[in-house]
Amino acid sequence: MSNACVWTEDKDGNDVARFLECFDYAYINPSDVDWYSMVLLILFPDIEQELCQRFIDSILAEDPSPRFYHYHSSFIEARKHYYDYTDEYEDEVMTQIRDAFKIKGSVAHDVGAMPKGHPLRNVSDYAWYNNNYWIDLFPKLALRVLRNVKFLGDMEFLKKNWDTLKFGLEFLMTLDIDKDGIPEGNPNEVKNTFDNLTLFGVDAYDVTTFLAGVQAMTKMADMMKDGPAKKQYRQMFEKAMLSFEKLWREVKNKKGRTLQYYITCYDPETGETNTDTWTNQLDSLWYLISIGEEPFISEDKAKKILRTIYENNRTTMGWAMCRTEDGEEVESEQGQDVYTTSNYVFAQLLDYYGMVKESKEVYKAMDKVVFQYGNSLITPDNLRAEFEKEEGETTEGPHYIVAAYPRPGAVMTHIVMQHIKELQNQTKATIIDTGKLKSYITELMR
DSSP states (O other), X not given: XXXXXXXXXXXXXXXXXXXXXXXXXXXXXXXXXHTTOOHHHHHOHHHHHHHHHHHHHHHHOOEEEEEEOTHHHHOHHHXXXXXXXXXXXXXXXXXXXXXEEXXXXXXXXXXXXXXXXXXXXXXXXXXXXXXXXXXXXXXXXXXXXHHHHHHHOOHHHHHHHHHHHHHHHHHHHTTOTTOSSSOOOSTTSOOSSOTTOOOOBEEHHHHHHHHHHHHHHHHHHHHTTOHHHHXXXXXXXXXXXXXXXXXXXXXXXXXXXXXXXXXXXEOTTTOOEEOOEEGGXXXXXXXXXHTTOOOSSOHHHHHHHHHHHHHHSBOSSSBBSEEOTTSOOOSOHHHHSEEHHHHHHXXXXXXXXXXXXXXXXXXXXXHIIIIISSOGGGOOXXXXXXXXXXXXXXXXXXXXXXXXXXXXXXXXXXXXXXXXXXXXXXHSOSXXXXXXXXXXXXXXXX
16 A cells, blocks of 8 residues: 555544655655555545545646746756746747646646655645646546445535536646547647656547546436536547547557557547557556446457457566567657556456456466565566666666555455456446445455
């Protein structure tokens, strides 16, 4: 869950807790990290709800005061250059240099950073990139809210936050620059949790996250009996699906292997493509299944994608985030790495869709990563795909990039996925209602 936390009581005597992302990145409860784990929901549901509320509240928060981003936030030399040579910045796009602290409508990345002040102040401190314009944070929040409502049965939580959530989606749609129905964020800028991947146009991770988020909003509109919103979101979903399908690719690579998957990027204006195979393209499908909702990709197509990733993205340490269509290393270091959480998500999807042998192979690889090469107290977020020998070392070995990380708590979702599948087999229905999910959590923690 975390290697450090603050746990106290608020003025009303309610428990409040904050959890460190990791010692390398000292942010508190980053929303894009927490999204992958059900640990808080299952073990400490009141803590989870309070944290979820803070991120909903962040949508309406606004602070126009300027702050530095990226290199200018991290290096005093860059800030000095800005102040000494202000005229050189007149023609620059400033969103990743100096821009508003918080734009109304955006979702906060985190609720603070341990070194920067009181851990309960609920102010996002991430400034490596300007996440006011990220396009994955709101859809993830919408999915998180639906998950919590379904598993905890707390409709009052949804009722009091519904207008804010609608405003959040409205703001997100202002980032649909080309009006194809899918927010793509500012051109040539980092736009999601993977802040070292070069993305453009429509990309497989963000579009599937967006579609799942809109599906969640449609379901919550139905719960709220908000007919106009439900109709609007259905139309939004249908338009986005048309654009999404342009990413589908069936090809035989130079190794003679047939690939069937959604490519990493496609720019509908220029026709430019990135045909890398991205392991995370089905993460949002995994999320929908784990909360008893219907996947928007057919079972047949999902299996084809899983087979493609399994055969094409395998490395010594596990399944890399990205590989070229010929199974080779990509340019981005982040894309080259093996992500523990991505592998857990991948393994659970393989298992759910009946590819049990393949699922076990992925779990075996992660067992080596966590227990053979390290231990559960230093579970890595990501690691190099192959053994390496760095300066000062005598032999090649595994190299963690970020250790002691909470995102691999995604492994716990496996038991939930199994329960979901059992209920689906019993009821012959894909969608599982709140009653069955709420009772499961209660029984699980007895």
